[in-house]
Amino acid sequence: MRVFKFGGASVKDAAGVKNLTEIVRQQVNKDILIVVSAMGKTTNALELVISDYLNNSADLKRDLEVVRTYHQTIISELFEDKTHSVYTQFERDYKALLEFLEINTSGDYDFVYDQIIGFGELFSTRIVSAFLEASGLDNTWLDVRQYIKTNASYRRAAVDWQVTKRLVTPLSVNGHILVTQGFLGSNANGFTTTLGREGSDYSAAILAGCLQAESVTIWKDVPGVLNADPRYFEGAQLLNALSYNEAIELAFYGASVIHPKTLQPLQNNTIPLYVKSFLNPEQEGTKIAADLKMEPEVPCFILKQNQILISLSTLDFSYIVEENISDIFKILHLFKMKVDLIQNSAISFSVCIDDMYNNIEDVIQHLSVKFKVEYIKNVTLFTVRHYTADAISSVEQGKSILLKQRNQHTLQIVTK
Structure with missing residues (x-):
């Protein structure tokens, strides 16, 4: 079986769905599992709905209708027959969304999200x-929530691999x-739980591994x-080839084309x-696989914006x-901070973090109990893998450098 993952940009409109169909059609007589993200910017649109809902905003009805109309438009452009079952199926799913908004009693953001x-x-x-079905490509729709089982850490759930593998493995004989x-x-x-933003790549890898x-x-x-x-x-x-290890390094430092967790089950x-x-x-x-050399061998540049540099x-x-250091990391873990760079000396410790859950004020409050704390918001972190003198010069030129460190293969610079 081959696993294909299509992101939101690939299915942002009717033309995208038709293009996906033609790509799949080329795989005749091959077993394929297709993993699909939300269409276009739907995730962003639903995040606005969540905000409206939890803040009792008068805009909730309007923003819900934006989501509904967007999908209805795509459906109408794909299916001329207005009696096709996809119309009623979408309305059932949309009604389920409205029902959750009506019956939910939890105010926990992560759960509601x-x-x-x-x-x-x-x-x-x-x-x-x-x-796909209307185009002559017989297929089975699966609710992945019945197969990928996780803990209850909403918005960043950990996979229960033993249960997940037991549930997914029988799909191989479909x-x-x-x-x-x-x-x-x-x-x-x-x-429902989610695997972290951009987690669809990870979903594909989980299913492929199982x-x-x-x-x-x-x-x-x-x-x-x-x-x-x-x-x-x-x-x-374009990098024609990468090893798993190199791809993991790039993903760890923030290369957006690959989700950081995706590569482990594949490797x-x-x-x-x-x-x-x-x-x-x-x-x-x-192609990313074992024992491949990076081709071509060139510096790789990764940029992460809206970081926070904390100095203790x-x-x-x-x-x-x-x-x-143990106390520091307990606090960072407690408030779900993503650590992207660490530097310490005998009496100081600096860390560059990604505050994905807007918890920085709580973090500073807890750190201030034991440490003198200084922090700068909205800094930019540049990472250069396989740096050269020219690569370093191009990144540093015209910037105010707040922190810099390098090892044999990687250079990191925090700038304001």
Whole structure:
């Protein structure tokens, strides 16, 4: 079985769904599991709905209607027959969303987020599955929440691998096309959980690992893995090949083309990953597998914006040792901070973090009990893998450097 993952940009409109269908059609007589994200910017639109709902905003009805109309438009452009079952199926799913908003009694943001946000994937996969069927490609729609089981850590759930593998493995004998959602799972109580933003790639890898798939292909709006984000760096180059280890390094430092957790289940099961363009599916893209050398061997640039640089020192000017560092990381973990850079000396400790859950004020309050704390918001973190003198110069030019460190292969610079 091959696993194909299509992101939101690939199914943002009716033309995208038709293009997906043609890509799948080229895989005749092959078993395929298709993992699909929410369409276009639906996740962002549903995040607005969540905010409206929890804040009792008068805009809730309007923002819900935006989501509904967007999907109805795509459906109407794909299915001329207004009696097609996809119309009533979408209305049932949309009604389920409204019912949750009516009966929910929890004010916990993370819980509410996961129960609402997953409707984007449910909408998209219903539409994709129905259009594949109408185009002569028989398929089975699956609710991934019945297969990927997790703990109850909403918005960043951990997979229960033992249960998940037991549930997913029988799918390998299905014998035709399967369509399911990315990003989602469910916990032991049956509530929807999510695997973290951009977690659809991870979903594809989880399913592939459990199925011992032949390969995973992630279809993007770029030709493959690039050595830099072309939105911020000129002259970005396609990387034709990468090893798992190199790809994991790039993902760890924030390369947005691959979700950081995606590669582990693939490496553990020696499943190659292809990153290809849905705009030009005939192109080779990037292959990621064991023992591949990076081709071409060029510096790789990664940029992370809206970071926070925290600098700590002890109140009594004592050394920052293991006990202090343990206390610091307990607090960072408690408030779900993503640590992207660490630097310490005898009496100081600096950390560059990504405050994904807007908990910085709580973090500072807790750290201030034992440390003198200084912090700067909205800094930018540049990471350069396989740096050269020219690469360093190009990143540093014209910037105010707040922190810099390097090892044999990687340079990191925090700038304001």
